[in-house]
Amino acid sequence: MTDPSRLLLLGGTTEASRLAETLSARHDLVVVTSLAGRTANPAPLPGQRRIGGFGGADGLAAYLRAERISALVDATHPFAARMRWHAYEACQQTGVARLRLERPRWQAQPGDRWTVVASMAAAADAIVRGRSRRVFVTTGRSELGMLAPASDGRRWWLVRSIDPPERLLLHPSEVILDRGPFSVDGETTLMARQRIDLVVTKNSGGTATAAKLEAARNLGVDVVVVDRPPSPDGPSTSTVADALDWVCASLGLSRSC
Template identity: 50%
Template sequence: MLNILVLGGTDEARRLAAALVARPGTHVVSSLAGRVRDPKLPVGEVHEGGFGGPDGLAAWLAERRVDVVVDATHPFAARMTASAVEATGRTGLPLLILRRPGWRQGPGDDWRWVPSLAAAAELLPSLGERVFLTTGRRSLPVFAGLDGQWFLARSVDPPEPPAPRRLEVLLSRGPFTVEGELALMREHRVEVLVTKDSGGEMTTAKLVAARELGLPVVIVRRPALRAGVPAVVTVEAALAWLDSATGAGTPG
């Protein structure tokens, strides 16, 4: 039996788990961080909550006799990726990083790339007063001191304080449509969009809508991938890597 741990919560992680569960002789455990109250669960066994850092993860990998780890977490889950790198290094297990490609600027886009949420907050006063914030509920404290801006913050779960004084919260989960995003931005008279370079197709509609409305978009760059760790950008490539590295899916 080949034991695979998939660190995820992303759409790619769910699709990878579904493909692996269907393979004879393969046991998959999908790990969710537990930061969303009602997450979309993958098929197969699920581990919810953290592991207790690199030490806890290394112990869990040994106890469960895991053969290979696939880190298919969100592109901004840097702490989990760091734990996976350290834990697999200690245990000698192979690690693959599955990250969907980042977004690419096209004709008509007015994108402002920044290295951090703090840099995004510093830039906002020069771009507009009414801000559509789609950087996740945990990011709101970074913008709490901007009393001159009004924020529409969209997240899956309610945010916790501190938060901007002038704030409206919209609880919603993607995917979203261009028509819906256009209507939302027009209704709230949005002047600037702030987001992270999450990549993928589920939330690109807001970028298209911002382009059509001629709005500036502030995009936080994603953390760099770990040097020396194999990485792929599609589920199909991840499956091929697993076949090569472990023999998963190989007859006989």
């Protein structure tokens, strides 16, 4: 009897969890999901799990060799900018097959009042140039410091993240600790109650946090949307079904999952 193939799944997204749940039922495949460890209490996952970084592309390449990884699916967050390049370089070094699984971007709809920018620093510039006074920030906690130039005392900030910001440079402010999915009614009520006149978000895509965009559209609230960083060349998909097909085809497994 041959040993099962080993798949490294770079996770932290809903798509990664769905892929792990489906593949973990197979007897001809071992799924190892890797999490960066930025969230204090990640949701439970099936299969094997590791938490923490690899030490750059070379460290990841060493891990792929040591653990005899047969294929890698990079299903990290659309704004995990460095990890996707580390995965690309490590797979180039080792010859391990790699797939990028990334959910589709949100697209502006009629009635949306979006300003699309390339970075959090550019978002701060857009805020300074605008006339907002009550800003709802939903970008997560990791790059909040990039908005500090817009914290000039003329604005009040509402910050929502899963875990508390380590150092918040936006004043005056209030922090909400919460995790999606969020409803349109809930987001509308929150934004109306707090008199929000600007939402700042990253274009993460997906349904869990999209309600704020519909609420902003309905309320006529402006939105600064930070666009995604670039990804390396190579096979990619936006659906879990296609990722399943790719895993089975790459590893010569039957499509029984």
